[in-house]
Amino acid sequence: MLDIPSRVRVHVETLLAAQNDMGVCDAFEQNEPVGKPDAMNAPHPPKVAGIDSTVPAPAHTVAPASAASDVPRVTTGPGALLQDRLAGWVSDLTTLHELTERLVRTATLADALQELLRAGAALVGARRGLIVLEPGDGLGPRTTVGLGLAQADLGHIETVPRASLPYGELLDTPAGLPGGVAEIVRSDLLAEDGLDPRHREVARRLGFAASYALPLSTETAGRLGAAVWLYDEPAEPVERQRHLVGLYARSATEHLARLLEVERTRASMATMAEELLPSRLPRVAGVQLAARHRTGPRGGGDWYDALPLPDAALGLAVGSVTGSGPSAVAAMGRLRASLRAYAVMEGEDPVAVLSDLELLLRLTEPARSATALFAYCEPAAHKLTLAGAGHCPPLLVGERRTEFVETSVSAPLGMLACWEAPSVEIHAEPGETVLLYTDGLLHRTGDPVDRAFARLHAAASAVPRALRRDPEALADHVLRTVLPDGLDTADSEEDVVLMAARFE
Template identity: 85%
Template sequence: MNAPHPPKVAGIDSTVPTPAHTAPPAPAVPGAAPVPAPNGPAPAALLQDRLAGWVSDLTTLHELTERLSRTHTLEAALPELLRAGAALVGARRGFVVLEPDDGLGPCTTIGLGLARSDLGHMETVPRGALPYGKLLDTTAGLPGGDSEIVHPDLFAEGGLDPRHREVAARLGYAASYARPLSTDAAGRLGAAVWLYDEPAEPHERQRHLVGLYVRYATEHLAGLVELERTRACMRTISEELLPSRLPRVTGVELAARHRTGPRGGGDWYDALPLPEATLGLAVGSVTGSGPSAVAAMGRLRASLRAYAVMEGEDPVAVLSDLELLLRLTEPARSATALFAYCEPTLRKITLAGAGHSPPLLIGERRTEFAETSVSAPLGMLACWEAPSVEFQAEPGETVLLYTDGLLHRTGDPTDRAFARLHAAAAGVPRVLRRDPGAVADHVLRTVLPDGLDTADNEEDVVLLAARFD
């Protein structure tokens, strides 16, 4: 007859119990006979308890790594790493130093339960006297990925740096536990340090769990670091392909604002001095995102500059030439564009648009969209052609050109997005209307409030403002 199976384990607590901030109990003396507990548990019950502990640990580790895997930026992942590590080692505060060993960045320090001023106090301590400094000091030999630095009682240590002792007393921590963010595959990314309010250190089980977690977190952070570097590179390339500064032309003052998506997009603008003290203004957008869209945007903008110099007084001809070039060189891509030929002394603007939103006139007595002809984007028809329109700006009025990304980032339907843009322009305070940069900033912040203008978004945003004297 088979032996009966032990009962299944149920009701396991999935959280790791947090120890008190005291030193762990002294280990048993080797060789000493264990003291039998009266009516002690049977071996089967001991095995069941041990299995329950393992399952609980694995469940906790799974939940914490799942939460970390749902973060998609370093700004979200680093605080999550600190919170999870603090729960695993039984600490209340800590900080993580991100400092990749290849020197390419990004470099940052994030605190848990520590203000920026507290982190500033930390920086006054000699780097080699802090746990993370020892872990990141490659000249002294890089510790392995499983290494750790434990200070169970800082104030009982005889060789503690005086400044470290002073900062620890000021911030109110008495012990620390640090691990490197380093693996063979990811290399060294930084270090994490957790702080205890009283003398303490994590016990063996906690160290094992936090080691597993930190190893996974390092691999996750390595992917986010590469993503952040790629985004920064794309932003830099996009910015470098746009005008480094705007021209100075008598009778008009210019300002531009540009927000690039994380993958880099195809929105662009340009302002080009033309013969006889005239000015060409252009905005446009190439479909798609990423390196190919950025490259196409650069080619399109450079081509439009050449066409504008040759025949800028005829915006229709400029866009017709641009459409032919796009159809021959980028047959699988379309683009929108708007080109305006400006005569500042007369405050006269002649423009043509290809599938682009109309400019907005902002003045003391009116805020209205310019009347433009309806036309298809470039590359959508066998031959593009649309009539130009002409209008006059009043003294002190600002003509605002923009890309559709400004409207798309609102998340509203098109009609509501246009209404929001109109209301934002009409609400520009009178004191700001003399500065086209202030006008653009007000419109940007009003149409995209609560940081939507700077948040990661696939849509690029371009505003080009021209105020006529």
């Protein structure tokens, strides 16, 4: 049995799975002593062309010359050579395992691209690089991210003709063709014959002299993009480094493909939810409107609406459908469309509007419930008549008062055999604003309900006087105060709706 040092962590299943790629079986064919180390046993090249020190170094390094001169030379046999090579392969596999573990812990596409750039740069001994994400199916997203390159630097690189750039050659090669481009090595750009003058000029300006490029492509994931690492001096990765970064890139591409699918799903859900909501708010004399909507990654059922009604009136509505995902978004769209129809026919009676909506929900979607609030607004009279079904009370914000509107306690729609609740009237002074919102605003704070209500009240009370005349600015201030540190834009299971109506 071989005596492999205990400090080398052996991942047996990984080692056996990679033997064919790493050439372990070839080592058993060595019958003669070998006095000169091969490429796998050679000392690490300089920083530009070697593996970066941030990655654990392999255990199979050759002793320095000073140490070798003091120690008598011992002839190595086939067994010692095999042990040394196996230790080196185990060290390389351990490095790949650690880098892959770091990669799979990334939860977003942007984080995964940055991790791929950092790990690849360490493996090939580069300091800078970029990834061009350009999926072959054309569905996007298409983007360019850099490591050690500012946005202006990426802009300079994009001024080079695409055909002259390594990623251009990789991405423009039809995927799946036999003999396709596997890598592009340019070890000395400034001395290369036939290089595009613009490419040479940009390389000189940005201070890179060599590049190594790999496609981000696998048989299952298809072509996703290309990665390019840049060297400050003429250099190129050795065979061992190319093999390691190739294995890592194949694994990383599969992970990127999964995150890309999640990103596309989130974008589709957000687009569908936004399309089901008003593209713009109506302009009605005597009242100014503003609305903010934040949806979770899976899409939710929170919605809002504002529609002109006869006699210069205005209908305002907010609501929330239980559940998340495509079914909740679709149910939200159906509920909102139905409420608009009922509001046009009997909007002056909010209780009748919600009663009809509750009957429709109970007959068409008996397994789903919803909360809703509908207000019949008369801007000329500064008056709102509203009814709520299990919904949060509106908040009235003015110069002399900030208070929640007292509404009767009522059940959500679809919870009782017959819904009924009285309406209430609000008389607003000129310059006062009524805030309508969904409970997602309260839940996203992470506080108990009573504390979340108190936080909302405090945020509305603290709106600066200069912002109170603009409902857009007022809504933004309340959102940022109630949900600080980016919670108003962060991914959350809770949707958020906030609508402001300011009376002139």
